Amino acid sequence: PVGARQVLPALLQADDAPRDPLTDGVPQKGAGLPLDIQACCDRSRHRWGGRLCRSAGPKVVVMAVNTGFTGRTYPPTAPYSVGRAKIREFAEAVGADDRVHTDQALARSRGYRDVIASPTFAILIAQQCDRQLIEDPEAGIDFSRVVHGEQRFVHHRPITAGDEIVGVLTVDSVKQVGGHAMVTTRSELSTDKGEPVCTATSTIVIRGGE
16 A cells, blocks of 8 residues: 555575684684784684784794714615617617717727717616615605705716616705705716726705704
8 A cells, every 4th residue: 555664575584603612703813804914813823913913924844854874874786788779769768879879880980999978877876876865765866855956977988888887876965955954965886897987977856844
């Protein structure tokens, strides 16, 4: 009818949120604030100041690498037999197209006993040395967090087909930098008769955890 007031049905009120049995109804720090700020305030290492919370960023945990390993030297590795096929395969893989790596007659005409390996071939042997440290449980190195930082080679003479190469690994330094560990090793590669062939220096970084 004209002039009658329109009455709207009463709105149903939503039930209260269920109580968290772990908090027993105690308001949480940051409750009612945006979720990203609440998450920030839930971190015990951040200071809660009522209406202001400053994030300090992710915490970096230094990896427990044994710094006492500096100066440690490992026993010689088993001899690595350098073959023509392996030299050829490696040269092809790295794009070293000088025929001195694949042509025996050419290599001999240049004064070599046989085909010679490309310079970075030494990494195949040096990594066998590094494995001794990585797999040493007392070193405390988590290989899943290892990043290769730097690699250097000083060649005393070319690695040549027919060589039997052994390596001796020395840990030159172990240090902590910005929450990460840095380990530098030196592998002295020589023939099984003791002739120096190459010095390989490697630095690995063991990333800190969060």
